[in-house]
Amino acid sequence: MAVMTYLEAIRETLRQELRRDDRIIVYGEDVGVRGGVFRVTEGLQAEFGEQRVIDSPLAEAAIIGTAIGAAVNGLRPVPEIQFSDFIFPAINQIVQEAARIRYRSNGTFGVPMVIRAPFGGGVHGALYHSQSVEAFFAHVPGLKVVIPSTPYDAKGLLAAAIQDEDPVLYFEHKAAYRSLKGDVPDERYLIPIGKADLKRPGKHVSIITYGLMVSYALKAAETLDKEGISVEILDLRSIRPLDVEAILDTAKKTGKVLMVHEDNLTGGIGGEVSALIAEHALFYLDAPIVRLAGPDVPAMPYSPPLEHAFMVTPEKITEAARKLAKF
Amino acid sequence: MSKNSITKDLQKDMYYHMALARALDDRMWILNRQGRAPVVYSSNGHEAAQVGSAFALNRGEDWIVPYYRDLALVLAYGMTPRQVMLHLLGKAEDPNSGGRQMPAHWGMKERHILTTGSVVATQDIHAAGLALASKVLKDGRVSVAYFGEGSTSQGEFHEALNFAAVHKLPVIFFNENNGYAISVPARKQMAVMDIAARAEGYGMPGVIVDGNDPLKVYEVTREARERALAGEGPTLIEAKTYRFVPHSSDDDDRAYRSREEVAEWKKRDPLITFEKHVLDNKILSQAEHQEMQKKIKDVVNDATDYAEQAALPDPKTLGDFVYHQ
Amino acid sequence: MAGSDALYGLGLDTTKIETMYYYMVLSRALDERMWILNRQGKSAFVISCQGQEGAQVGVASALDPTVDWVAPYYRDLGVVLYFGMTPREIMLGQMAKAEDPSSGGRQMPAHYGHKKRHVLTGSSPVATQVAHAAGMALAFKIRSEAAVVMTSLGEGSTNQGEFHEALNFAAVHRLPLIVVVENNGFAISVPQSKEMVVADVAAKASGYGMPGIVVRGSDPLGVHQATSEARNRALKGEGPTLIEIKTYRYTPHSSDDDDRSYKTREQLQAEKDDDAIVLFRQWMLDQKMWDDEREKALNQRVRNEVDDATDYAEAAPYPDPATLWEHVYHS
Ligand SMILES: Cc1ncc(C[n+]2csc(CCOP(=O)(O)OP(=O)(O)O)c2C)c(N)n1
Ligand SMILES: Cc1ncc(C[n+]2csc(CCOP(=O)(O)OP(=O)(O)O)c2C)c(N)n1
Ligand SMILES: [Mg+2]
Numbered sequence: 001m002a003v004m005t006y007l008e009a010i011r012e013t014l015r016q017e018l019r020r021d022d023r024i025i026v027y028g029e030d031v032g033v034r035g036g037v038f039r040v041t042e043g044l045q046a047e048f049g050e051q052r053v054i055d056s057p058l059a060e061a062a063i064i065g066t067a068i069g070a071a072v073n074g075l076r077p078v079p080e081i082q083f084s085d086f087i088f089p090a091i092n093q094i095v096q097e098a099a100r101i102r103y104r105s106n107g108t109f110g111v112p113m114v115i116r117a118p119f120g121g122g123v124h125g126a127l128y129h130s131q132s133v134e135a136f137f138a139h140v141p142g143l144k145v146v147i148p149s150t151p152y153d154a155k156g157l158l159a160a161a162i163q164d165e166d167p168v169l170y171f172e173h174k175a176a177y178r179s180l181k182g183d184v185p186d187e188r189y190l191i192p193i194g195k196a197d198l199k200r201p202g203k204h205v206s207i208i209t210y211g212l213m214v215s216y217a218l219k220a221a222e223t224l225d226k227e228g229i230s231v232e233i234l235d236l237r238s239i240r241p242l243d244v245e246a247i248l249d250t251a252k253k254t255g256k257v258l259m260v261h262e263d264n265l266t267g268g269i270g271g272e273v274s275a276l277i278a279e280h281a282l283f284y285l286d287a288p289i290v291r292l293a294g295p296d297v298p299a300m301p302y303s304p305p306l307e308h309a310f311m312v313t314p315e316k317i318t319e320a321a322r323k324l325a326k327f
Numbered sequence: 328m329s330k331n332s333i334t335k336d337l338q339k340d341m342y343y344h345m346a347l348a349r350a351l352d353d354r355m356w357i358l359n360r361q362g363r364a365p366v367v368y369s370s371n372g373h374e375a376a377q378v379g380s381a382f383a384l385n386r387g388e389d390w391i392v393p394y395y396r397d398l399a400l401v402l403a404y405g406m407t408p409r410q411v412m413l414h415l416l417g418k419a420e421d422p423n424s425g426g427r428q429m430p431a432h433w434g435m436k437e438r439h440i441l442t443t444g445s446v447v448a449t450q451d452i453h454a455a456g457l458a459l460a461s462k463v464l465k466d467g468r469v470s471v472a473y474f475g476e477g478s479t480s481q482g483e484f485h486e487a488l489n490f491a492a493v494h495k496l497p498v499i500f501f502n503e504n505n506g507y508a509i510s511v512p513a514r515k516q517m518a519v520m521d522i523a524a525r526a527e528g529y530g531m532p533g534v535i536v537d538g539n540d541p542l543k544v545y546e547v548t549r550e551a552r553e554r555a556l557a558g559e560g561p562t563l564i565e566a567k568t569y570r571f572v573p574h575s576s577d578d579d580d581r582a583y584r585s586r587e588e589v590a591e592w593k594k595r596d597p598l599i600t601f602e603k604h605v606l607d608n609k610i611l612s613q614a615e616h617q618e619m620q621k622k623i624k625d626v627v628n629d630a631t632d633y634a635e636q637a638a639l640p641d642p643k644t645l646g647d648f649v650y651h652q
Numbered sequence: 653m654a655g656s657d658a659l660y661g662l663g664l665d666t667t668k669i670e671t672m673y674y675y676m677v678l679s680r681a682l683d684e685r686m687w688i689l690n691r692q693g694k695s696a697f698v699i700s701c702q703g704q705e706g707a708q709v710g711v712a713s714a715l716d717p718t719v720d721w722v723a724p725y726y727r728d729l730g731v732v733l734y735f736g737m738t739p740r741e742i743m744l745g746q747m748a749k750a751e752d753p754s755s756g757g758r759q760m761p762a763h764y765g766h767k768k769r770h771v772l773t774g775s776s777p778v779a780t781q782v783a784h785a786a787g788m789a790l791a792f793k794i795r796s797e798a799a800v801v802m803t804s805l806g807e808g809s810t811n812q813g814e815f816h817e818a819l820n821f822a823a824v825h826r827l828p829l830i831v832v833v834e835n836n837g838f839a840i841s842v843p844q845s846k847e848m849v850v851a852d853v854a855a856k857a858s859g860y861g862m863p864g865i866v867v868r869g870s871d872p873l874g875v876h877q878a879t880s881e882a883r884n885r886a887l888k889g890e891g892p893t894l895i896e897i898k899t900y901r902y903t904p905h906s907s908d909d910d911d912r913s914y915k916t917r918e919q920l921q922a923e924k925d926d927d928a929i930v931l932f933r934q935w936m937l938d939q940k941m942w943d944d945e946r947e948k949a950l951n952q953r954v955r956n957e958v959d960d961a962t963d964y965a966e967a968a969p970y971p972d973p974a975t976l977w978e979h980v981y982h983s
Contacts, residue, residue: 025463033914034841051463055842057493057811058778062452062486069456072441073390074464077456086777089482089812097449105434105442106425107648124696126760128776141649165651297980301971302696303748303757309973480820482813489811492849518823518861518891528856530849 004184007177009151010116011040013158014078016188018048021076024162027054028063028080028116037082038118038177060090064115068098071113076162084119084171085128091136098167099142113168114161120173120212120262122311126302132263132294137169138240138272144168144193145239149214151182153237156191163190173212180215196243198250202232204325206250208273209260210236213312217260220317229325239269244276251277255286256324262312265293287327292320333542335610341382341403341541342605343619345374348399349598350623351408354631355415355430359576363635364415367576368431370398375597376503376566378403379544380471383552390457390470392441392450395431396503396570397473405438408626412634419640426640439468448474448481451500455487458496458555469555471499471548476522476565477508488563492529497555499548500563503538505570510583526563538566539597571596662877666941672713672872673936674950676705676929679730681954682739685962686746686761690907694966695746698907699762701729703869703900706928707834708804709734710867710875711895714883715802723772723785723803726762727834727901731804736769739957743965750971757971779805779812782831786818789827789892800886802879804832807896808839808847810856819894823860828886830879831894834869836901841914857894869899870928900926 004012018024026041026048032055035042045053056063060081067077081087087094098111121130138145144166148154154172161168199214200221207217214235221231234250236242251257257277259270270291277289292312294300300310352371358364370377373396381403384391393400398411410422414433417426423434424442434442441457443450454472461468478484479502491498502522506513519525526533532554536547544566551562569592573580580589605611611619683702689695701708708730715722717735724731729742741753745764748757754765754773765773772788774781785803792799809815810833822829833853837844850856857864865882867874875897882893900923904911911920936942 025459029839030841032841035913037840037908054494055846057486057489057847058808058839058842059486059490059811059813061483061813062455062490062811065449065452065483065487066456066459066490069392069441069453069458069470070460070463071456072453073457073460073470074466075460089777089814092446092483093449093452096444096446097453100444101442102651103648104424104428104432104444105436105648106421106423106427107652108422108436109434109442110651124760126763126776127758129760144650295976297976301758301976302755302760303750303752303971305970305973306757306976309976480817482815482817484813485816486811486813489848493846515824517820518826519859525856525859528850528859530855 001183001185003181004151005178006151006154006172006180007038007040009154009184010158010172011042012184013155014041014044015047017159017162018044018052020188022052023074024076024078025052025054025070026078026080027056029056029058029082031055031080036080038174041080060086061093064090064093064098067113068093068101068111071111072109076112078114078116078162081115081117083129084117084133085131087117087133094137094143094167095140099140102166103142110165111167112165114158114170115167116170116172118174119171120175121300122175122307124302124307125174127298127300131299132261134171134239135263135268138269142166143240145171146193146237147171147173147211147239148237149211149235151180151184153191153197155184156189157193157237159188160190160193164193168193171211176212191237194238194241194243196246197235197237198246199233199235200231202254203230204254205229205256205258205321206232206234206254207258207260207317207321208234208236208247208250210239213260213262216312216314217317219314220321223318224321224325227322229322231321242272242276247273247276248281251281252284255284256327257285257289258321258324259289259291260312260317261293263294264296264299265291266296268293287324290320290324292316333545337382338542338605338610341378342601342611344378344403345399345541345598345601346619347408347623347626348374348378348402350627351402351411351630352398354627356572356576358415358631364430366430367415368395369570369572370396370400372569372571372592372596373503373505373538374399375541375601376538376544376568379541380501380548383545383548384469384471387438389468390439390441390454392454392457392470392472393433393443394447394450394473394475396475397433398431400473401433401440404440406433406435406440408630409633412630413637416634416637417639418634418637420637425644447478448483450474451484451487452490454498454500455491455496458491458498459494461497462494467556469497469499469552471501473501473503475508476502476504476506476513477511477516479522479525480516488525488529488531488561491561492531495558495560498561499551499555500561501548502563502565504565504567507570507584509574509578521565523563523565531561531563533563533565535565535567538568539595539600541597541601662873664876668713669936669941672709673932675709675730675734676872676932677950678739678954678957679705679708679733680929681958682742682961683729685958687903687907689746689962695761697761699726699905700901700903701727703902703923703927704834704836705730706872706932707869707875707897707899710869710872711802711804711832711879714876714879715800717770719797719799721770721772721788721799721801723774723781723788723801724764725774725778725781725805727806728764728804729762732764732766732769732771735771737764737766737771739961740964741766743961744968747965748970749965749968751968756975778809779814781805782818783814783821786822786827786829789822789829790825792828793825798887800828800830800883802830802832804834806839807833807835807837807844807853808842810853811847819860819862819892822892823862826889826891829892830882830886831892833894833896834899835896836899838901838915840905840909843914852896854894854896862892862894864894864896866896866898869897870926870931872928872932
């Protein structure tokens with residue numbers, strides 16, 4: 001057991017996995033000599049060589065497309081997209097190839113691959129280094145999408161994603177890399193994809209969220225606790241598949257649901273979660289479901305006041321949960 | 328390897344697969360015109376390029392990543408006429424996709440034919456990826472991507488060639504240049520005469536071959552394969568050929584090319600010229616030829632009957648195989 | 653002409669030469685100031701033109717900013733200054749102030765755009781601008797306007813599919829387009845040898861049916877000449893040209909990078925020995941077009957402009973948070 005940052009947990013898991021299974025290859029732009037622009041892959045090329053930790057040309061469709069071919073031919077590729085914003089040149093390869101190769105071949109071929117990509121804002125990244133892109137992919141049958149919220153989860157979800165027989169998108173919030181620290185066991189363990197995590201039991205309001213927002217929600221819950229408002233927090237961990245049972249359980253328990261994500265409001269995961277609750281737990285609700293999310297403007301402007309206006313913060317979560325509790 | 332080493336038996340087999348592909352293809356059009364098959368994409372005219380290159384590979388071991396035009400290729404690679412017809416008619420037993428994809432979307436794992444989608448040029452990158460794995464695993468396989476000249480305008484063609492060249496991957500990019508992308512002639516597709524001219528920009532050899540001569544295609548593919556296995560990296564092959572039929576059964580090519588042009592190319596019909604070659608050189612006797620034609624007819628009839636009688640997929644399987652199960 | 657053999661045939665007069673030199677020096681000085689501001693915590697991000705000024709000014713000086721358009725990339729400070737963006741405007745962008753003409757503080761610094769100055773707005777995903785530039789050139793061709801579009805990008809970015817699609821399109825339609833590759837040998841940490849097999853990006857041009865030309869960024873006049881020729885071809889309807897400029901990046905990729913893990917200090921020194929600004933000044937001195945006094949005056953002028961731009965931008969207000977919602981759609 002060691003205390004690690006979120007970033008270190010990802011790096012050490014990659015190292016452990018590369019040691020465990022020599023079919024695994026890691027590649028992407030600058031992941032080799034430079035160890036990635038965020039240093040997530042630092043030291044990996046030195047340990048595993050240029051054959052398994054590859055600096056690829058600057059071409060995302062090629063990165064994902066070759067990962068598909070390599071996966072079909074017996075490797076376990078873990079490609080990195082330098083910023084989730086640059087995943088779009090590869091969207092055809094992800095959505096129309098990786099996601100449907102199993103289906104279109106009637107189960108014959110599969111694409112076991114994990115696409116890692118840093119995402120999220122609040123880091124002065126502006127419109128093209130800040131986006132949350134999970135909803136685009138969560139829409140697609142054949143893909144799985146996970147977003148860890150702690151160093152512990154970062155390890156267990158990454159190992160599970162690598163073990164998975166299907167393509168998994170693994171999104172890492174940039175602001176979490178160095179700000180989140182926690183205990184991470186040395187041994188390998190798996191966190192099942194599709195299972196949510198009840199982070200905090202509560203009575204009055206349920207906050208359903210994922211990723212960095214989980215730690216923001218925990219802060220909000222502490223503040224509200226002092227005001228006598230008891231907040232339950234459900235960390236989805238996996239955006240696709242969603243843990244429907246856990247979502248309905250918490251909705252039924254408190255009757256008041258606040259959905260939180262940094263991604264834009266419209267068409268975000270919050271809409272899907274709300275629909276599930278409306279379909280299956282309507283009569284348990286004591287208040288309309290509330291969604292707190294990034295506003296519907298391109299994510300996100302650079303200039304500090306504009307960036308701040310965009311971001312979902314612990315304060316905004318506190319306020320929204322307080323209002324809901326009083327409904 | 329010189330031409331002489333292409334044994335008579337091999338040539339006979341090549342001819343058989345070319346003739347089989349043409350006959351099966353003709354049958355598909357009949358089924359389509361009778362309303363029994365929804366859509367047809369043809370290899371009609373491309374048989375020499377496809378069969379010539381397939382025979383130069385370690386069939387069933389080397390990976391091929393075909394496109395919709397590659398009926399003759401997949402037949403030469405071991406897909407049976409029954410399997411082809413099952414696919415055409417969308418039957419449950421279709422080994423390509425269980426009736427999920429449109430016809431001519433090939434894929435068969437046990438023959439090392441990678442599954443393919445409709446979006447052109449995606450397969451170029453997959454072939455590079457297959458080859459990347461072969462390089463890491465040292466499994467002695469090469470991978471071959473097949474594609475039309477129109478699809479070389481896609482960015483993925485560029486990314487694939489560059490990636491393969493940088494990593495010296497054992498892959499062959501095999502272009503079947505028939506001069507048209509549906510209705511768009513090559514001169515509106517690119518400002519160069521030859522696709523092969525692009526190879527230089529990636530630092531790989533670009534080879535132009537008469538795509539209507541299976542023996543020449545065999546040879547250049549063979550050489551490219553040897554280069555790949557020797558660790559010398561990828562090759563771009565451009566086989567110049569022609570499609571004798573419309574783009575698909577939904578197309579009408581009279582809108583964009585003259586009958587004279589088609590007639591001119593038909594003089595070089597690879598099936599007829601190669602037939603002449605095997606007969607003139609006594610690779611095939613007249614008697615054998617007749618026997619072969621009879622066999623082909625039987626096989627095509629059998630495939631048609633079998634597929635027409637085969638069961639359609641159970642609607643309950645709609646949700647199968649979205650994920651591993 | 654100032655008695656320079658090297659100028660014969662170039663059609664440049666001394667004023668133009670001095671102008672080119674001025675823009676190179678100004679670009680360098682502004683860029684250096686940005687780093688100081690970054691280290692002082694006054695500007696979150698810098699991405700530099702340093703080392704590429706000769707390439708950029710050489711190209712821009714061969715264009716006509718009154719009719720031509722540019723779709724530049726993040727390093728092209730020299731191009732956008734030459735096209736008329738002012739040091740104040742640059743610094744407003746660098747400090748993300750409301751008045752920033754590129755994006756009103758919405759984009760990261762160096763994402764230039766200025767409609768009045770014929771600078772197309774650019775984004776971060778590399779190589780997208782090449783297709784946009786081809787589209788602008790298509791419009792010029794359809795309207796029979798005597799204008800060209802210049803777009804630029806790094807050599808690493810030429811591996812994107814969109815580069816290929818755009819060049820092919822431009823060649824097929826013989827568009828008045830100049831594609832400039834500023835080859836500084838690295839894409840962040842990845843050296844050219846891992847980006848492509850060929851030594852020259854220009855070798856790709858023949859595969860599209862267009863000329864591919866290689867010039868040195870330390871020779872701004874050579875760059876100017878190649879660009880002029882490309883522009884003439886474009887205006888005559890002969891189609892696009894790919895110009896590859898061999899150049900250098902003297903700084904890390906950006907203020908978030910550290911280049912010591914992938915570039916030796918010896919290599920960096922060798923690159924600095926081939927600095928376009930130093931060589932150009934020496935050449936002007938040799939040609940007796942320049943002297944220490946003029947150099948001093950120029951440096952003073954540039955210094956004043958950089959100071960003024962810094963002060964102006966520092967004092968300028970940030971955008972109002974209420975404007976977050978503006979311009980998602982036409983209003
Ligand atoms: C990305 C994409 N765009 C458009 C199409 C529609 N389409 C299918 S085949 C085709 C023409 C392809 O021409 P070419 O590559 O020359 O191959 P050919 O059919 O001539 O063998 C087009 C435009 C497609 N399948 N994929
Ligand atoms: C599509 C895309 N992928 C990745 C990035 C991240 N990125 C920004 S600049 C850069 C390197 C560009 O290198 P090059 O084209 O040689 O230009 P240079 O910076 O050297 O001038 C990378 C990988 C990006 N901006 N866009
Ligand atoms: Mg570069």
